[in-house]
Amino acid sequence: MVFPIPHDSTPILEVTDLQVELVTADRVVRAVDGVSFRISRGETVTIIGESGSGKSTTAMGVLQLLPHDLAVLSGSVKVGGVDLLVDTDAARRIRGRMVSLIPQDPMTALSPVHSVGKQLTGAVRLAGHPRGKARARAVELLEAVRIPRPEEQLDKYPHQLSGGMLQRVLIAIALAGHPVLLVADEPTSALDVTVQAGILDLLLELQERTGIGILMITHDLGVARLVSDRIHVMKDGRFVESGDAEQVVEHPREEYTQRLLAAVPQLGTFDEDTPVEVPA
């Protein structure tokens, strides 16, 4: 399977007027209500929002990983020019090869009864490497994500590794098929703060090296500020503000963004008389 590799100017991912309706037991919820964005080579685009804003649903919608019987998608999601909502089989072909997912909680994202190496070499073989060379390629990938003593780690099981290490393994698995786009769904929210920085550094370094595009989903303004080229602020299924990272963070136009920014805890003088402002 050969995919057209987009030129620098054409977007890797182009989402136009995406709507996602989730069918629940008693009603239909419009979780994503007409969002549009694009990601080009080497770019990181962040969707930031509170829980329930629809940001993760957008990410899963892009990957076509929402349950078919519960989620109705409309609009268009073009990856490398192919509209996944028109060609329903395309998602299955591109997953792992053009677009990969970096999940939210690394501790539950790998099968507990299969070794790390088995799951990584599985991904390597899906990418078309012959069985004989899969292990060597797996070691290469673990080295690329800065895992020490990769040979040893291959034989370990998920419960033997820390969250940070597992997230590196998952990034290695995501990279196995040489994707052009990573969808990172809150990749650091389940990790310790000290580990978070290492994972973000790794993603940025990989991007610098390979020019991979990243769709970053986060509720963490610090993360968004660090990694993003562009930021979309999401609330109730819509983008309330979009723009360059610096502009959104330094000069937010919308009141909601301002409140979101103000909600970031800052170290200051201790003053118990002033109540903490919490955005509604």
Add this chain to the structure above:
Amino acid sequence: MATYIAKRVGQSVLTLFLTITTVFVLLRLAPGDPAAAYAGPNPTTEDLERIRAQFGLDDSILVQYGTFLKGLVTGDLGTSFSFQAPALDVVLERLPYTITLAVSAIVVTALVAIPLGVWMARRADTAKEFGANLLTITGQSMPDFWSGIMLLTVFAVVVPVFPASGFTSWGGLVLPTLTIAILQIALISRMVRREMSTNMAAPYLTVARSRGVGERALTWRYAMTNSAIPVLTALGTRFAAMLNGVVVVEVVFAWPGVGSLVVRALETRDYPLIQATVLVTAALTVLVQLLIDLAYPLLDPRVRLAKTAKQKTAPAVAAPEGALA
């Protein structure tokens, strides 16, 4: 590992000892006189005393127990009152029939219930799954004496394709096997369905799908291997129960196994035979349970590495359902 096995074998021996002791005492506390059962109609007091002396029943319970234990060490479980033969030999003669039926039933159950459960999990909330669900509930609700007699009526009397009773040819195995399997398939398939549904909704499955793993591999290689422990436990527990003799089915089909033997032994208060049956079947149950336990580490690395892992504590593996059933 060797220590673990040694410990488990020790536990098993203790379990068997306690079981047989309990049965020994309960039998003698229960009402009913074996001598009366063998004396024929209108026995005289002398007749009864003669029989009691012959069976060693005129001694105190403690003396009887001592004699029993002495025999146990040498593998002598006493002489069956009604068969007038070594009780152990009588049981061992019947055992192959029960084992044959149990193996046949568990194999059929596994071969049908696992694919059926997986099929139901993959088609959750569809009309087809609803239909299958209805069938399994029906299967689960049918008492085995009834389904046995129905199968017997239809396939041995109305359309005589299979023999009605006994084990004279392999065809005789079919109806008893089906009778047991109907209920077991219903129970196990619903359990497989539940386990598979849980594992198919697990985050690692979505993540595996996101890297291009196909649906068949997701189902069998990921969800099924993660469901293996509870499914194996359920099958093993059912199998162990069948080895104790499937009493009702054996009686309905006149199957010459341990189940029908124990009914006869109880009716005639044949103490040595009851004790021998209990000891043999309890030993088999304990053995199967031990094999299941030994399989856990093979199926789950968290169990396998729990003792040696220095990195961090393994997540607790929930006691598989049915482990104590």
